[in-house]
Amino acid sequence: MxxxxxxxxxxxxxxxxxxxxxxxxxxxxxxxxxxxFMGLGIGYGAVILWYNSIIPRLWNPLAHGTSPSRFYLxxxxxxxxxxxSIFSRRYSWLIKYPLAFYMGAVTGFSVPxxxxxxxxxxxxxxxxxxxxxxxPWLGISNIIMFIGVITTxxxxxxxxxxxxxxxxxxxxxxxYIMLAFGASFGYxxxxxxxxLIGRMQFLLHDWLGIIK
Amino acid sequence: MILFILFSTITVKAFDTPNDGGxxxxxxxxNVPETVKKALVYRKTEGDTTYTFAGVxxxxxxxxxxxxxxxxxxxxxxxxxxxxxxDTVISVExxxxxxxxxxxxxxxxxxxxIFLIVFSTLVLVFIQLAKKDPEGLYIRKIPALDAxxxxxxxxxxxxxxxxxxxxxxxxxxxxxxxxxxxxxRVAKKVxxxxxPILVTNFDPIVMTASQETVKQAYTEAGRxxxxxEKNIIYLTYEQFxxxxxxxxxxxxxxxxxxxxxxxxxxESLILAETGHSVGAxxxxxTTAKEQLPFFVAACDYVLIGEEMLAAxxxxxxxPVMLGSVKGADWGKAFLMGVIGIGVVLGxxxxxxQSAGNGALMNVFEKILAFx
Numbered sequence: 001m002x003x004x005x006x007x008x009x010x011x012x013x014x015x016x017x018x019x020x021x022x023x024x025x026x027x028x029x030x031x032x033x034x035x036x037f038m039g040l041g042i043g044y045g046a047v048i049l050w051y052n053s054i055i056p057r058l059w060n061p062l063a064h065g066t067s068p069s070r071f072y073l074x075x076x077x078x079x080x081x082x083x084x085s086i087f088s089r090r091y092s093w094l095i096k097y098p099l100a101f102y103m104g105a106v107t108g109f110s111v112p113x114x115x116x117x118x119x120x121x122x123x124x125x126x127x128x129x130x131x132x133x134x135x136p137w138l139g140i141s142n143i144i145m146f147i148g149v150i151t152t153x154x155x156x157x158x159x160x161x162x163x164x165x166x167x168x169x170x171x172x173x174x175x176y177i178m179l180a181f182g183a184s185f186g187y188x189x190x191x192x193x194x195x196l197i198g199r200m201q202f203l204l205h206d207w208l209g210i211i212k
Numbered sequence: 213m214i215l216f217i218l219f220s221t222i223t224v225k226a227f228d229t230p231n232d233g234g235x236x237x238x239x240x241x242x243n244v245p246e247t248v249k250k251a252l253v254y255r256k257t258e259g260d261t262t263y264t265f266a267g268v269x270x271x272x273x274x275x276x277x278x279x280x281x282x283x284x285x286x287x288x289x290x291x292x293x294x295x296x297x298x299d300t301v302i303s304v305e306x307x308x309x310x311x312x313x314x315x316x317x318x319x320x321x322x323x324x325x326i327f328l329i330v331f332s333t334l335v336l337v338f339i340q341l342a343k344k345d346p347e348g349l350y351i352r353k354i355p356a357l358d359a360x361x362x363x364x365x366x367x368x369x370x371x372x373x374x375x376x377x378x379x380x381x382x383x384x385x386x387x388x389x390x391x392x393x394x395x396x397r398v399a400k401k402v403x404x405x406x407x408p409i410l411v412t413n414f415d416p417i418v419m420t421a422s423q424e425t426v427k428q429a430y431t432e433a434g435r436x437x438x439x440x441e442k443n444i445i446y447l448t449y450e451q452f453x454x455x456x457x458x459x460x461x462x463x464x465x466x467x468x469x470x471x472x473x474x475x476x477x478x479e480s481l482i483l484a485e486t487g488h489s490v491g492a493x494x495x496x497x498t499t500a501k502e503q504l505p506f507f508v509a510a511c512d513y514v515l516i517g518e519e520m521l522a523a524x525x526x527x528x529x530x531p532v533m534l535g536s537v538k539g540a541d542w543g544k545a546f547l548m549g550v551i552g553i554g555v556v557l558g559x560x561x562x563x564x565q566s567a568g569n570g571a572l573m574n575v576f577e578k579i580l581a582f583x
Contacts, residue, residue: 019456026463034456041450086420095420099383106384115324123547124580127554146555153548158352158522159541177516178508185505192481 002209013207016199122149148176222302226291226310229277231321234285234314239293239306241274247297253278254292263292278310285313323582327543334542339535346529349538354523356495356513360394360471363493363512364401367468372492373408374398375467377458377483378422379474379498380451382415386521387499391473392418392425393524393533394497398471399429403438410465411444414454419446455479459486472496472511473520476503484510497523554579 004010018033058077061070079101085094126149154166155173162170204210221243229236239253253276254263269276276293283289288309295302342349367374376395381388395411402409411426413419423444430439447457459482462470470487472480472494480496480503487494488510496507497515507514515523518540525533554576561573 022459022463026460031460034453034460037450037453038448038457041448041453045449083417099417103384111328112321112324115327119327119547120323123551123554126551127558127580146551150548150551153544156518157541157544158518158537159350161352181505181508184502185509188502188505192478 004207004209009207013203016203147172152176222295222304224291224293224304224306226289226306226308228310228312229279231315231318234312235281235283236277236279237283237289237291237310237312239269239276239278239291239310241269241293241295241304244271244274244295245297248295249298250296251276252294252296254294255280255289256292257287257289263290266291269293283312286311330546331539331543335535335539337535338538338542339531342531342534342538346531346534349534351522351526351534351537353526354515354519356497356515356519357523357526359493359495359513360397361401363469363471363495364398364405364407366493368405368407370468372468373410373465374402375462375465375470375487375492376409376411376422377470377472377474378411378413378415378418379472379476379500380414380454380479381475383417383421385475385499387473387475387497388415388418390520390524391497392421393528394471394473394520395422396425396429397527399426400433403430403433403435406435406438407468409443410461410467412454412458412461413444413446414449416446416449419444451477451479455482458483462486462490462492466490467492470494472498472507473515474498475500481506481510487511550579 004013015033015036018029019037021027022030058073061067062073079098082094083098085091126146151169151173153173154169155162155177157166157170160166201211205212222245223242224239225242226237226239228234229238241251244251248271251269251271251274253266253269255266255278256263266278266280267276278289278291288311290309291306293304293306295304338349364374376398378391379385379387383389399409409426411419411422413422423441426444427436427439427441430436447454462483463486467487467490470492472483472487473496476483476498477500480498480500484494484496484507494511495513495515496511497520498504498507499517499520501517504514504516508516521533522537525537557572557576557579561570561576564570565573
């Protein structure tokens with residue numbers, strides 16, 4: 001048993017135990033760790049924003065740049081400052097402009113990407129090709145997949161009552177969805193257990209030195 | 213002599229990389245003998261006396277894309293490619309300089325453009341129809357919507373507060389916007405029943421929008437005096453800090469109803485489990501497909517993916533939202549049709565191709581290539 005002498009390891013271990021103590025019930029140790037975590041999160045986020053965005057992308061080009069186009073940066077600065085209008089009861093409506101610009105720009109960028117990644121790629125992958133039947137099992141698997149895609153889409157069809165053929169198809173669709181959820185659940189739980197093992201290793205190896 | 217003729221036929225062309233935003237030149241070599249072991253690309257521009265190394269050309273495609281950050285649009289760049297043979301090295305210069313420039317139109321995105329036009333037209337048509345007669349457009353009712361009233365009612369009976377937990381994405385996420393519409397419905401019910409509500413936010417802009425939403429809902433319910441903006445709180449911008457904060461609030465306040473709405477990540481199960489442990493009725497809604505299984509396992513009702521968007525349209529009955537859901541439904545029908553036609557063409561085409569007629573298969577391949 002080789003207990004760590006590194007104070008940071010001790011701090012991390014004690015905070016880990018403080019968070020785990022929540023599994024028993026809410027207590028002052030958990031409250032302390034919770035508030036520390038939230039406070040650090042806000043502070044860390046502010047520092048990251050300052051050093052990764054404002055200084056390199058705004059301050060450095062404006063203060064030290066030579067390109068005349070650097071003054072275009074003042075447009076997003078003005079939009080950003082409008083967001084602060086929320087603190088004024090009289091001018092709080094001005095926040096709508098940066099929000100509208102931001103939402104419009106993000107939507108515009110994401111439309112072609114979403115079409116390709118979520119629609120075209122998926123549609124192309126679902127259409128059965130001759131090569132998909134190179135062996136019988138692969139063929140059966142692809143047919144099952146094809147039925148799954150069509151029936152699942154019908155479940156998310158909201159313009160009609162789920163009755164008759166549409167209802168039956170949607171019913172099959174929800175079975176597919178639940179099967180997918182079950183598989184995803186099992187897979188993710190496995191990943192979470194590996195995270196738990198990682199924490200246990202930290203406590204028992206890095207901190208207490210019980211295991212090698 | 214034969215070797216010299218062989219080498220002399222190699223040509224190198226440098227041209228602007230098509231369908232890009234500029235800053236890139238493609239170098240392509242033609243008539244390269246198979247005995248080449250490697251090919252190195254060198255670049256120089258006006259004013260340079262010597263070539264500098266640019267990169268390694270693939271000896272499978274004999275193509276190299278020079279997207280170095282120093283490449284400027286409109287400026288000519290000269291290239292030389294050194295071909296390494298087992299016993300010699302041959303240098304070939306590009307017959308003309310390559311000039312990079314940005315294209316206004318990316319031809320590879322034509323399919324996206326066509327679908328975008330079709331889809332947008334459908335949505336706009338349905339928005340107009342919804343403006344004329346909002347009740348005329350049918351949207352299937354989502355079972356979890358009825359549960360909203362039930363959950364708030366139960367919370368009121370127990371004398372406990374109602375929690376509304378936003379997801380982790382900002383105001384640009386469709387799920388967050390849908391969550392705000394659902395929040396409006398929840399806040400209106402809460403105001404009618406005179407039950408306390410607590411809304412937790414991960415994003416400061418979402419918090420501002422939530423404050424406005426709840427304020428409006430209280431006004432609609434005829435209880436503007438009961439609105440307290442301090443009940444819509446911002447916690448932190450750190451994923452698990454937010455989770456720890458919400459969990460702490462749940463166990464201390466012991467809400468009767470919890471709404472987990474928006475886009476969640478790994479914290480979904482931690483939140484849902486804590487909510488379950490305090491005995492709250494939980495209604496979750498997310499478009500994060502990886503997190504849905506956890507909500508299905510730990511919550512009483514779940515709005516699955518697009519159901520969340522449809523639910524918000526059903527509640528809001530706003531023409532833009534109704535039109536979008538209707539347009540999306542037609543888009544789905546169109547896609548199902550394309551997939552179905554593709555299957556028929558692919559199957560029949562393969563049968564005919566084996567019988568010696570490949571025409572239908574060609575059509576099928578062209579449809580696939582279109583996507």
